[in-house]
Amino acid sequence: MLERRKTRVVQFFMKLKPDFEPIRANILNRETLPDIDVVFGELIHEETRINNLASIDSSYTIDVAMYTSKEITPSSLDPKAVQKMIEDSATAALPEAISSALIAAYPGKI
Numbered sequence: 001m002l003e004r005r006k007t008r009v010v011q012f013f014m015k016l017k018p019d020f021e022p023i024r025a026n027i028l029n030r031e032t033l034p035d036i037d038v039v040f041g042e043l044i045h046e047e048t049r050i051n052n053l054a055s056i057d058s059s060y061t062i063d064v065a066m067y068t069s070k071e072i073t074p075s076s077l078d079p080k081a082v083q084k085m086i087e088d089s090a091t092a093a094l095p096e097a098i099s100s101a102l103i104a105a106y107p108g109k110i
Helices: 002-014 018-028 036-069 079-105
Strands: none
Touching (some): 002 018
16 A cells, blocks of 8 residues: 555656656655645645745846836935835735735636
């Protein structure tokens, strides 16, 4: 039974994208191999985390690019204004990032 479970998990991992190599290595290096359902749950969690980071990173890139396209000098930068811009950007991007992550994690169910 243990060998069959290990075979199922390894076969499942063989089909994964390289993005999941760290979680794959983490699971395979455990003392006892979890059931396929546990593995699947951990991968969904990791995929959601990756999608959230990608959404947030892309929104920061756009905002920073727009901000730096203005003509500025180091002396004209107000640290509080820059911090507020970053916080506003994160606040605006978060609902979209969560929505995208949920849609990606549960396609066709949301």
